[in-house]
Amino acid sequence: MTQPIKPKFINRRIDKKGLGQLISAAFASHGTARTALMADNLKNLGFQYATRGAVSISVEDLQVPESKVEILEQAEKEIQRAEERYTRGEITEVERFQKVIDTWAGATQELTEGVKRNFQDINPLNSVGMMAFSGARGNLSQVRQLVGMRGLMADPQGQIIDLPIKTNFREGLNVTEYIISSYGARKGLVDTALRTADSGYLTRRLVDVSQDVIVREEDCLTQRGIYRASLRDGDKMIVHLEDRLVGRVAARDVLHPTTNEVLAPRNIQFTTDQVKRIIEAGVEQVMVRSPLTCEANRSVCRMCYGWSLAHSHLVDIGEAVGIIAAQSIGEPGTQLTMRTFHTGGVFTGEVAQPLKAAFDGKVKFSSGLRTRPIRTRHGDEAFQIEQTGTVTLEGKEGRKDTLTLTQGSTILVKDGETVEAGMMYAELALMGKTARKSTEKAQKEVSTDLAGEVRFADLVAEVKTDRQGNETQYAGRPGLLWVLSGEVYNLPPGAESALERGNKVEKDGVIAETKLITEHGGVVRLKDQDVKGGREVEIITASVLLDKAIVHEEKSQGREHYALETDNGQMFALKIAPGTKVHNGQVVAERVDNRYMTRSGGILKYAGVEVAKAKGKQGYEVLKGGTLLWIPEETHEVNKDISLLEVEDGQYVEAGTQVVKDIYCLTSGVIGITQRNDILREVVIKPGELHMLDTPGDLKVPHESLAYPGTEVLPDLVVEELRYVEQVETPEGLAVLLRPVEEFSVPDEPDAPSQEAASQEGMSIRLRGVQRIPYRHDDRVKAVDGVELIKTQLVLEISDLAAQLAADIELMADPSDPQLLRLQMVILETLLIRRDVTADLQHGSTSTRILVQDGDSIEPGAVIARTEILAKQAGTVRGITRSGTNVRRILLVTSSDLITIDTKGEPVVKQGDLLRAGDVVSGSMRTPESGQVVLAVKDRVVVRIGRPYLVSGGAILLVQDSDLIQRGDNLALLVFERAKTGDIIQGLPRVEELLEARKPKEMCVLIERSGDAQITQMPDESYQVRVVEEDGTVTDYPVSGSIIVSDGQHVRAGDPVTDGPANPHDILRIFHEREGIQKGIEQVQRYLVNEVQQVYRSQGVEIHDKHIEIIVRQMTSKVRVDDGGDTTFLPGELIELRQIDQVNEAMSITGGAPAKCTPMLLGITKASLNTDSFISAASFQETTRVLTEAAIEGKSDWLRGLKENVIIGRLIPAGTGFNAYEEAEEVIEDDELIDDSLVLRTVGVTFAGDDEFTDEDED
Known part of the structure; x- marks a missing residue:
């Protein structure tokens, strides 16, 4: 134990x-x-x-x-x-x-x-x-x-x-x-x-692209692998080799660099202690097995994946490593988002590492040190190191300090210069060659701190024209833009200057004046009270007074209503309230009377009346009088079910009869019914006398015509009044209806009230009486209640010369009886005389005189008022800018813009010289302010204060030489490159950009083929890069960013020329063209894995390489068929690279032409939509398109992934579910083995080596 x-x-x-x-x-x-x-x-x-x-x-x-x-x-x-x-x-x-x-x-x-x-x-x-x-x-x-x-x-x-x-x-x-x-x-x-939302969406896309990656095999027996070394950004360690090796499996034996002893055999799982031993032996890169090179079909094998990070042992079969990878990359996205939040938005910028002198001494450059002069970002003169070299600081008593400066570092002092202890004399580039500074082009406005006149000292303005033909002025090379101080007055539009250049002006002297001129002339009316911004002068150009009509004012429902009563007792309702403006042709009043009111709807016919279409929706205007004939009828619009009808078509009914449920007729007459599709549209009651017809020939006058008095309509029936004859079908049979006709007489001209007009020449205004009919001849007016056939209106008429002017409606008290109100309409020209203003920074004070009196009658073009603009201080006119004919700005140089320096001796400057603060004027005298020498005599120098602004080359100039500008105006836009804040704002979007395989916005230029670089500086300070390739071919590279290669340097294919992120598609293309598909895919895979790591590590988030590798594997697994050869593939089709390799292998055996293809890099969204499973793709995005295409192509889904199984409700083929499929496999009868192995493959089951099974079967 x-x-x-x-x-x-x-x-x-x-x-x-x-x-x-x-x-x-x-x-x-x-x-x-x-x-x-x-x-x-x-x-x-x-x-x-x-x-x-x-x-x-x-x-x-x-x-x-x-x-x-x-x-x-x-x-x-x-x-x-x-x-x-x-x-x-x-x-x-x-x-x-x-x-x-x-x-x-x-x-x-x-x-x-x-x-x-x-x-x-x-x-x-x-x-x-x-x-x-x-x-x-x-x-x-x-x-x-x-x-x-x-x-x-x-x-x-x-x-x-x-x-x-x-x-x-x-x-x-x-x-x-x-x-x-x-x-x-x-x-x-x-x-x-x-x-947070972005991060969630990223996770969803990642899960979708990798959800079918499951560990399905023990070992794919591949000999391939990828090299893993420490990941650095310049001199900064981003991922240590130790972190990249622990838990992985060796693809080859790891040998000691000097003794060649085997430190770790192939297929060993690296533990922490082994990795430490390998690193101590000085091994810098190790080949490990990786999901990127795993040859398991549509999955990853245990050996290529390595440890499961959850328990530090080899991953289990059936583990859904794709989903683990997706969540491992997506989840930190939410943490990254929190970063700005926690630090409260505090800015942290990476400053280049400063080198400070440890002691006083001299700085000596090593003999072969190659530098080029540059201007630092702080505007200091310095030297940039082109190739790594050394610098020595030599102190007293033989103290020496030798430093190695990497390429791109900056020396802030010259060779042999003395420095003091603690002084910064160099900056070490944090970014070595491998590092990419991410910079962006930006613009900064330069605004002036003082008002005055622009002078270009040594500034050369050049003009650029873009494709649209717009011209921009820019600085060809760096130079000074001076602003010489002075008081600048903005003149209002129309102001005339009373001065010329060189004139002197006293304080409160007149600089310019504006005149207020009337356009139309007329009678002046001066208002007593001031309006906002000044005083109004009104000039009455034309007026009309209804001298005999009285205006009555009534209030109802909180609103005021005005009525006009003429001397002959006619009443008009005012349509427009007093105080509002009225335009030509607008209705001012409408007559109130019932002369043309009908009792119901009916049919209208004109007899002798002539009309013309009125403007807008105002009906028809009567041109010639006559008679209107009105045939009454009552129309009910019903729109209900026909079953509600209580009467029959053609039936005669008495007034008060219920014709439809809840609808009663108001007059007696014959019913007419309109219906469609069992819906009762309308019921018409036509009043009149009904006479039965024995035969249709009995009717002596045409159907639907007028019968005049004395006309015989039927045998023995003569009409005594005007009647409208209509033949109708009644339930009793054919009949004739004699309908009454009402006559309304229409005069040629309506009565208009008496009016008194006054006007300028050619400007007349009056009220004209107009009669308007809303309906045309033969119109059927559908109504139950009556309608008004003619409206009598008073319309405003303004003569052609003033037709575009509006008139004001005013109520005037009658001079003889102030209680009576009269209606007056006037055309006014309103002129605003602005209030006098006191001087401010941009304008002088003003003084205005009104030159007319109330009641004056004036001609068009007369001057009503004069406004003078006064100087704030005494001074001399130095500049006047004119745009067109108007004078826009005037510059006065006053005593406060000049300083006098007593030189006590002969000055060393002459008139017109531009001096900067601190420059020598004479002997030891220096000027306290920058500016231009106006006067230089033997004992004094007068300087006009100014400010020099340094403008860098390429800056956009917003002013011209000798323009007059106010304080705060923009002079130029400086165009510069700045480092992006290394915040997550670059983080998440950058991860997304990489995983979606998008072209970066400001990408670097990559070398297409190896060779030696030649860099030449152009006259406009830009650089041109040429590469002389190994076969002697010369290639020019267009360069816009800052260059990171030096002159004479040997560059390899795929190396960046300028800084900025690389376009992964370019990497794939360059290596594919040179070294074949496999190499191209390997290079782009390495680039993507390292780049994603870089973003996450810079935020302090640790993600294991293998997770990123699984995603990148899915992005690079497809190729596009260019030529199908003898295979069944179609050009343009996206196929798995493994599949094409297998088919091409078969072709080489049978002697057929293989398929040719190009490797593709798909973004995660595109890869998800191009997955083998259409169910998974359809559940992700563009559902309709995916399903339609799958149906048209007759695709089948093999249900290999998790998503498609979840969607159709099966057990998922991962974890314990994977074992369920394994068990299903073992139950198979021997004789069914061959056929059913295919079936089982289709449901995502792989045998643990088919060969063993078949061998047993043979025994």
Whole structure:
């Protein structure tokens, strides 16, 4: 019996990590139950001593490190220096911003170290420290916010705000800090909410793609495998080799690198101790068996999968490893989302590792050191190392410090320069060659801090035209853009300037003036009260007064109604309330009378009346009078079942008869019925005299015609009044109905009230009387109650010249009797005279004079008021910008824009020179401000204050030379590359991008074939990359990002030229073309596994390689047939690579032409939809399409996966269900074996080696 492993004696403080290791070791050597017991005991121990020791937390426990004040002071000083350089125009806005961000990030880092020291060394029993380091609650980044400083925050767009929160929660935040802080906190909450959904969807897709991967075999006996080495990002270890080997199976013997001794034989399962031994022997990469290379058909075998991570033993047969893999990758997605949330959106940026001098000394470069001059991200001149080399710091007394700088590192000093102790002289690139900095192009606006005039000093503006023909102006190379100070006045539209360049203006002198001009002229009406924004002047262009009509005002239901009574007693109802605007042709009033009212519905006929269609839905306008003939009839619209009808068609009924259930007629007459499909549509009662007809020939006048008085209608029947004759069928037989006709007389013109008009030339306005008929000749009006046949209306008519103007309705008191109200309609021109304003930053003060009086009659084009714009200070006009003919802006240079420097000697500058703050003017005199020399005489120099802005090459310019601009206007958009925040915002989307095999947005350029790189710099500071291949061919590569190869370097196919993520499809294509299908697939598989690991590990999430490998296996398992050869495959079909290999093998035996194919990389969604099981695919997405295609192609589903079995309600072929199939296999009778083995294969059963069975059978 083996002795149980004795636990080690550990005599030190155990933190979060130590606790993890302890439990892990216990689990490995003692199993689940004993480990659980130990964990339980540890918990009790912790609680017991926490209670005894009375661990509590109070504000006193939050101790702020003493070094904080000093660290902040240092950071403030550095930022002040950067601000000074920015105001001198030595660095761009982007470089200043970057410097600020990096300085604060550095300060925060330093402070965090201070916090850590405080807790670990000075006061190890501090309860906050114990809590964070023991893993009970919280972590260092949260503790930092409690006692260090909260640091930099990001705004909702993800941009870092360059105002850090210098305080911590112990000291308390001020108002500004609180608002900035809540930005980040909100961002955390919103992100969490959004990302949870993304993570869930990712898990669902992963499960769908891998749900049919089940361990079905013991060993597939493959000789293939994949190499596993430590995964690094530059010099940063991401996944250690140890983590990648434990629990895997060796694909080949592992040999000692020097002695060739076998450290581990093939097919051995690596345990922790073995792996340690292998690593100690110096082995850097080991070939292991992997799901990627497993040759089990449609599954994975136990040996290729390795340990089940749940119990550290070889995985069981029937384990659903696909689903485990999917959940292992998907589930941490939700944790990743929580990251921003927990740290409250605090920004953490990776700063390049700074190298500080340990002592005073000189920096010496090694002889072969290859560097190229660059400008650092802070705007300093520096050297970038092109190939790894050394730098030596030589101090006094022979002290030496030699450093190896990797490619991409930066030296901030020149060869032979002296440095002081503690000074940073180099930055070590965190990113080595393998690392990809993820950068993105961004733009930053540069806005001016002072108003004035733009000057391009050494800036060359170039013009770019895009495909749409839009022109953008950009800086061809870096240069200075100056803004020379002055007062800029924005002039209102239409203002005329009274000044020319060089004119002098006193304080409150007139700069420009605007005139207010009337367009139409008329009578002036000045309003007493002011309106918002100024005073209104109204000019009455045309008016009409109803001088003899009185307006009555009534109130009903809380609303006001107005009636108009004319001198002859006619009443009109006003349709438009006073105070509103009326347009040409609009109805103002409608006559109230019953002259044209009927008692029921009926048929309308015109006699001599002529009409025209009115505008809109206003019926027909009467052009010529005459008579309207009205034949009454009562119509009931019923729309009910015919069984409810109480009368017959053609029956004569008396008034008050019930014609349909609950419907009674109001008049006597003959019934007419309209029905369709047993639904009674309407019942018509036609009044009149009914006369029976013996024969149809007795009727002397046509059916449905008018019979005038004295006409013989029937033998012995002459009509005495106008009648409408209609032949009807009655229950008694044929009859004739003589229907009454009502006549309404229509005059040619209606009466219009008397009116008095006044107007300018060509502008007239009046009210015209109009008669409108709503119905046409021969219209049947269906109604029970009466209708109005003619409406008499008063319509506004404005002459053509003013037809587009609106009129106002006003009520005027009669001059002779103020109690009486008259209606007046006026066309007004309203002009607003703005209130005088006091001067602000962009406008001078204004003074306005009104030049007309109330009641004046003025001509069109007359000036009503003048507004003068006055200068805020005395000064000289230096610039006037005109756009078209209008003057838009004026620049005055005042005394406050100039400074005078007494030189006490001959100045060394001349008029027109541009100086930066601190430049020498004469002798030891320096200028305190930047600007342009306006005057240079022997004892003084006058400088016009200015600000230089450094603009980088390629920046988009938003102003022209000599433009006038206000403070805060944008000058340029700087285009720059920035590192993306390594937040999960890149995490989940990046994982999704990889697993969906999408083309990355800003991808790197890959070398197609090996060769030597040649890099040439172009005049516009961009680079061109050429590769001279081994056969002498020269290939040019288009380069847009930053280059990561150096001149003369040997590059291999598939190496990146620029930084950024690679396109996995390109990797597959390049290696497939050079080295065949297998190699292409291997390379892209390795790339995807490593990339996904990189994202998760950077977030501190550990996922075992094998899970990612299972998913990647599913993504790369298919190939596209290009040419079917003699096989049954069709071009364009997606087939499993194994299947094609088997068929091609058969072809080589039979001598047929094999199928040719291209490897495909499918994203997880596409792979799920292209799975063999259509039931699984249909339950995932695009159900209709998948099922229709499966039906058309007559597909059969072999029910191999879990999903399809769940859907149709069978036992799933995994776990104990897998054994059920195994048992089913053993029950088979021998003689049925051959036939039924095929059947069993179809339900997902594999024999544990068919050969053994058949051998037994032969015995």
